[in-house]
Amino acid sequence: MLRMLMERLRRGAHTQPFPTAVVEFPDRFRGRPLFVPTRCADGCRSCAERAPTPLIAFGTGGPPVLDLGACLFSPEEAAACPNGAILYTTDYRMASRSRDGLVTPSGEVELVRALDRATRRLFGRSLRLRSLVAGSCGGCEAELTALGNVVFDMARFGVQFVASPRHADGIVITGTVNPNMRTALEKTYEAVPDPRLVIAVGACAIGGGPFRGSPEAGAGVPAGLPVDLYIPGCPPHPLTVLDGLLRLLGRIEDGSRGRRGERSVSA
Amino acid sequence: MTGLARLATTGLRNRRTIPWPAVPRLPVEEFRRTVIEAAAEDWRLVSLFGMPDGDRETRLVAVLADDRQGELGALSAAVPDRYPALTPECPAAHVFEREIAEQCGVVPDGHPWLKPLRRHPPDHLPPGRPAPPHDREAYPFFRIAGDELHEVAVGPVHAGVIEPGHFRFHAHGENVVHLEIMLGYQHRGVERLLETEDAGRAILVAESIAGDTVIAHAEAWCGALEALGRVHKSPRAQAVRGCALELERLANHIGDLGAISGDIAYAPAAAVFGRLRGECLNLLMTVSGNRYGRGLVRPGGAAFDVPAEMALEMRGRLIGLKAEFDRAADDFFENDSVQGRLEGTGVVSAAACRDLGFVGPAARACGVARDVRSDHPWGIFRFAHIPTATAQAGDVAARAVVRRLEVVRSLEFLIEQLPALPRGPARAAPPAGLAPDELAVALVEGWRGEIAHIVITDAARGIRRWKVKDPSFHNWSALAAAMPGNAISDFPLCNKSFNLSYAGHDL
Numbered sequence: 001m002l003r004m005l006m007e008r009l010r011r012g013a014h015t016q017p018f019p020t021a022v023v024e025f026p027d028r029f030r031g032r033p034l035f036v037p038t039r040c041a042d043g044c045r046s047c048a049e050r051a052p053t054p055l056i057a058f059g060t061g062g063p064p065v066l067d068l069g070a071c072l073f074s075p076e077e078a079a080a081c082p083n084g085a086i087l088y089t090t091d092y093r094m095a096s097r098s099r100d101g102l103v104t105p106s107g108e109v110e111l112v113r114a115l116d117r118a119t120r121r122l123f124g125r126s127l128r129l130r131s132l133v134a135g136s137c138g139g140c141e142a143e144l145t146a147l148g149n150v151v152f153d154m155a156r157f158g159v160q161f162v163a164s165p166r167h168a169d170g171i172v173i174t175g176t177v178n179p180n181m182r183t184a185l186e187k188t189y190e191a192v193p194d195p196r197l198v199i200a201v202g203a204c205a206i207g208g209g210p211f212r213g214s215p216e217a218g219a220g221v222p223a224g225l226p227v228d229l230y231i232p233g234c235p236p237h238p239l240t241v242l243d244g245l246l247r248l249l250g251r252i253e254d255g256s257r258g259r260r261g262e263r264s265v266s267a
Numbered sequence: 268m269t270g271l272a273r274l275a276t277t278g279l280r281n282r283r284t285i286p287w288p289a290v291p292r293l294p295v296e297e298f299r300r301t302v303i304e305a306a307a308e309d310w311r312l313v314s315l316f317g318m319p320d321g322d323r324e325t326r327l328v329a330v331l332a333d334d335r336q337g338e339l340g341a342l343s344a345a346v347p348d349r350y351p352a353l354t355p356e357c358p359a360a361h362v363f364e365r366e367i368a369e370q371c372g373v374v375p376d377g378h379p380w381l382k383p384l385r386r387h388p389p390d391h392l393p394p395g396r397p398a399p400p401h402d403r404e405a406y407p408f409f410r411i412a413g414d415e416l417h418e419v420a421v422g423p424v425h426a427g428v429i430e431p432g433h434f435r436f437h438a439h440g441e442n443v444v445h446l447e448i449m450l451g452y453q454h455r456g457v458e459r460l461l462e463t464e465d466a467g468r469a470i471l472v473a474e475s476i477a478g479d480t481v482i483a484h485a486e487a488w489c490g491a492l493e494a495l496g497r498v499h500k501s502p503r504a505q506a507v508r509g510c511a512l513e514l515e516r517l518a519n520h521i522g523d524l525g526a527i528s529g530d531i532a533y534a535p536a537a538a539v540f541g542r543l544r545g546e547c548l549n550l551l552m553t554v555s556g557n558r559y560g561r562g563l564v565r566p567g568g569a570a571f572d573v574p575a576e577m578a579l580e581m582r583g584r585l586i587g588l589k590a591e592f593d594r595a596a597d598d599f600f601e602n603d604s605v606q607g608r609l610e611g612t613g614v615v616s617a618a619a620c621r622d623l624g625f626v627g628p629a630a631r632a633c634g635v636a637r638d639v640r641s642d643h644p645w646g647i648f649r650f651a652h653i654p655t656a657t658a659q660a661g662d663v664a665a666r667a668v669v670r671r672l673e674v675v676r677s678l679e680f681l682i683e684q685l686p687a688l689p690r691g692p693a694r695a696a697p698p699a700g701l702a703p704d705e706l707a708v709a710l711v712e713g714w715r716g717e718i719a720h721i722v723i724t725d726a727a728r729g730i731r732r733w734k735v736k737d738p739s740f741h742n743w744s745a746l747a748a749a750m751p752g753n754a755i756s757d758f759p760l761c762n763k764s765f766n767l768s769y770a771g772h773d774l
Contacts, residue, residue, distance in 0.1 A: 001602075003598060004535050004536075004598050007535075007594060007595075007598070008535060014542055025552075026549075026552055026553045026556070028552075028553070028554070028555065028556035028571065029552060029556050029557075030556045030557060030562070050467075052465075052467040052468040052471055053468075053471075072471055073557070073561070074471055074561065074562055075556070075562045075570060076467060076471075076562075088556070131427070131428040131429075132424060133424075133428075133429070133430050133431050133453075134431070134452075135452070135453055135454070135455050136430065136453065136478070136770065137453075137455075137475040137476065137477055137478035137770045138430050138453075138477055138478040138479055138768060138769070138770045138771075139475070139478020139479065139481075139559055140478070141428050141429065141430060141478075142478060142479055142559075143558075144428045145427075145428050146541075146545060146548075148428075149538070149541040149542060149544075149545060150538045150541065150542050151542055151545055161427065161428050163426035163427070164426075175453070176455060178452075178453075178454060178455055179387075179403065180385075180386060180387070180403065180451055180452045180453075180454055181423065181431060181452050181453075184423050184424050184431065184452075188424055209475070210460075210468075210471045210472045210474075210475040211455040211456065211457075211460065211472070211475070213460075214455055214456035214459065214460055215456060216387050216390075216454050216455055216456030216459075217455040217456055234475075234561065235478060235558075235559070237558065266549075267549070267552070
């Protein structure tokens with residue numbers, strides 16, 4: 001016991017100074033994708049043909065659009081362009097208030113606007129969330145669990161997962177919403193008192209993810225359920241989730257990436 | 268030649284293919300007798316599954332392993348819509364036969380526990396067999412009646428951030444008399460996707476079978492494809508993939524020790540182990556760009572190489588991690604009140620392990636020393652031997668001890684391998700095509716235990732059947748076996764001590 005206490009004193013705190021410090025991700029980190037139009041060859045549609053997901057779509061004539069909600073963040077989705085016009089940045093900020101907000105010509109996503117003032121007064125400093133896992137692989141849940149560890153410590157922002165929908169301010173949905181979990185999702189949503197939020201985390205919850213098209217998988221959160229926040233990823237990095245949540249609650253200013261002069265930390 | 272003799276001479280090994288016609292096709296009675304006899308002797312049932320055979324029949328395929336000899340064997344039999352079950356005489360077949368019933372619309376007559384497994388309509392039905400009626404909600408729970416007994420239902424939605432599953436307890440006061448586990452809530456149709464999607468999409472599905480087991484499932488998926496495509500990986504490719512597998516093992520075992528600490532309310536250890544788990548994930552992110560190693564394991568080798576500078580930097584981080592882990596583990600395992608909770612809780616016997624075919628650390632914690640890296644080594648594990656970690660008591664404490672031993676051994680392996688990665692390319696060309704009419708078996712020791720990807724190709728070089736077995740498929744039964752006799756309040760602890768995958772079981 002004493003040894004453990006001495007160890008704690010010696011080691012100090014490990015909580016990452018987020019969002020005050022700038023977070024540096026490793027070079028190979030596949031964050032938000034970016035489309036570089038100057039490298040896109042006229043008439044070439046290699047990306048749409050070769051990519052294993054519908055990350056890239058061509059409308060009627062005109063440039064392609066990137067759909068972050070369909071992105072699995074695999075190397076092959078970027079490598080589908082032979083000219084390097086699609087690449088991954090190390091930007092971890094990708095959450096959006098709307099599904100359409102994830103579909104853009106460049107891959108740049110409008111940073112999450114905070115909830116209205118009344119809702120912020122309710123949830124801004126205390127957000128209790130219910131996790132609803134509906135036909136997932138378990139990856140997104142692992143990252144949501146990591147948010148509770150000493151490094152990410154979402155509890156310091158007043159965000160916690162609770163054991164009952166009755167105690168919750170909103171639900172976090174992961175997984176494709178498959179037939180076997182459809183009813184459980186509906187019952188859980190109905191059991192959360194108003195006002196309530198719905199947050200879709202991960203490619204599966206947004207559009208079916210890798211399981212898109214399987215008769216035993218869903219296509220993500222059903223159309224009838226109003227979603228307040230979409231967090232793309234496969235799985236999203238804990239900071240992508242945290243960044244989205246904090247912006248939703250108005251706890252991060254628009255566009256800020258840390259105060260000038262503040263140190264940077266690695267992810 | 269007897270069935271048993273033919274089983275022993277099929278020439279099948281981990282990552283080696285055999286012609287599909289060379290798999291003996293026996294009359295079902297002989298198939299049944301042979302598998303039962305084999306399982307009673309030196310063989311272990313790796314998989315028993317079905318696939319459509321012509322218009323009206325289901326071909327049952329059994330893949331068995333002789334762990335001592337490092338050999339595999341395969342047998343098959345064609346059956347109509349029913350056949351005499353193996354389970355009454357070979358209990359290890361129990362979940363496999365429930366799966367065959369569900370996937371293929373076949374009734375294994377005499378199965379003592381024939382219930383839906385993943386609760387979906389048949390998806391491997393022969394075209395000429397009418398689909399049996401299907402009700403997703405129908406599940407007959409085992410009931411015990413009694414004034415002093417109460418029935419407790421938990422799930423599918425659980426208290427914490429955890430995958431869905433249903434647990435039905437019968438308890439006498441605090442004491443659990445019976446536990447039945449009903450899964451299928453995470454079923455997404457993985458096998459049909461692997462059978463029908465092109466390789467570019469299928470690898471992304473394989474990486475998503477169980478999100479905490481990306482490397483091991485990708486390794487098995489690629490292993491099967493590489494065997495069928497006659498692709499030889501360079502020593503460097505094998506080393507990088509082996510290192511990734513051990514990093515995955517580290518992250519999960521350390522995480523599990525943290526979760527066990529959390530469930531007994533020992534917060535300091537939960538905090539340290541949780542943080543160290545993140546550092547292992549960050550090492551995978553350094554190499555592959557993703558905390559779970561997605562994008563790394565690809566047919567032909569590793570899609571990302573580990574240059575010398577990166578290898579040395581990673582080694583430095585691992586050395587620091589080992590020192591911290593050793594201190595935290597000493598503190599945890601020497602703490603009396605911690606051990607008081609862990610010892611004697613959730614006991615599984617070695618006999619149950621052998622009878623029901625448990626694998627991985629859960630089996631090793633009962634003294635059943637099975638480990639694919641030793642028994643059917645592949646890649647770098649043919650050259651760098653990691654000693655098998657075992658404990659004896661079969662309780663939560665033993666499962667924690669096995670994890671600790673495996674963490675230390677995997678750390679030592681990585682610290683040794685990283686500065687000594689063999690020269691050469693990290694990736695060879697992927698297979699140009701697959702050999703026709705062959706059976707391939709790729710076994711991997713995932714961190715929960717044995718993973719099997721079993722593939723049969725057809726005459727047109729397409730995929731006829733892609734069978735996936737996650738270690739959780741066997742081991743959920745270990746949790747059900749461990750709970751009776753324990754307090755219901757020890758359920759979270761027992762559950763964490765196995766930490767099984769719902770998604771891996773449900774596919």
